[in-house]
Every structure is written in structure tokens, then in C-alpha cells.
Amino acid sequence: MSKLVDNEILNLKRWFTPDSLQSLDSVFLIGSADSSGNLAANRKLVKERIQAIRKILVSFGITPEKISTLPLEPVHGRSAKEREKFRSVQIKMNFLG
Numbered sequence: 001m002s003k004l005v006d007n008e009i010l011n012l013k014r015w016f017t018p019d020s021l022q023s024l025d026s027v028f029l030i031g032s033a034d035s036s037g038n039l040a041a042n043r044k045l046v047k048e049r050i051q052a053i054r055k056i057l058v059s060f061g062i063t064p065e066k067i068s069t070l071p072l073e074p075v076h077g078r079s080a081k082e083r084e085k086f087r088s089v090q091i092k093m094n095f096l097g
Contacts, residue, residue, distance in 0.1 A: 002048035009056060012091075016060045020095070027067045028092040029053055034083035035074040042074040053089045 004012070016024075031050040033042040050069045058064055077083030 002045055002052050004052065004056065012053075012056060013060060015091075015093070016057070016062065018061075020093075021061055023095045023097060024062065024066065025094040025096045027057060027062060028094075029067065029069045030072060030090040030092070031069070032072045032086045032088055032090075033074045034086040035076045036083060039074060043071070046071045046074070049089050053091065 029050050031046040031053075033046045033049075035042065050071055054064075054067055054069065057067060075086045077086055
């Protein structure tokens with residue numbers, strides 16, 4: 001899945017308050033997927049996940065120039081729980097001062 005549900009968007013919005021946006025220097029989005037299924041589809045899904053988060057962050061007022069992205073290759077997980085963890089986008093924020 002590459003879309004966030006409403007409660008996840010609200011949780012994300014809590015991190016990006018007007019105060020935090022003033023001191024935000026940059027955001028780095030790292031997308032990943034597990035390797036189950038079709039490799040090409042998983043690579044596409046990683047990029048879609050990153051773009052979905054990027055679009056939300058821009059809607060919060062973050063300028064696109066502050067957002068960098070890195071799509072990772074799908075990762076082999078040993079357990080269902082581990083594979084689920086790989087289906088994500090990590091958000092790394094850098095603040096001024």
C-alpha cells in the first residue's frame with residue numbers, strides 16, 4: 001500500500017507544527033519494501049510510498065526543495081513481522097540551531 005490512512009496523516013501532522021516548520025532545515029525520506037512478490041512492482045511501490053509522504057509534507061507547508069528522497073531496493077525479511085517493517089518510509093528531519 002502506498003497511501004496513508006487519515007489517523008496516520010494526523011499523527012504525522014503532529015510532528016510538523018508551525019513552530020517546527022520555522023526551524024526545519026531539511027527532510028530526508030527513505031522508502032523501502034519487502035521482496036515478496038514481483039520485484040518491479042515492489043520497486044514502483046517504494047517510489048509511490050515516498051511520493052505519497054512527500055505530497056503530504058508539501059501540503060503541510062514544507063517546500064519541495066527541503067525534501068530529499070532515497071528509494072531502497074526491496075529487502076528480504078525472515079519473518080512476517082520483519083517483512084512488515086520493511087514496508088515503510090522513514091522520515092529523518094534536520095532542524096536549524
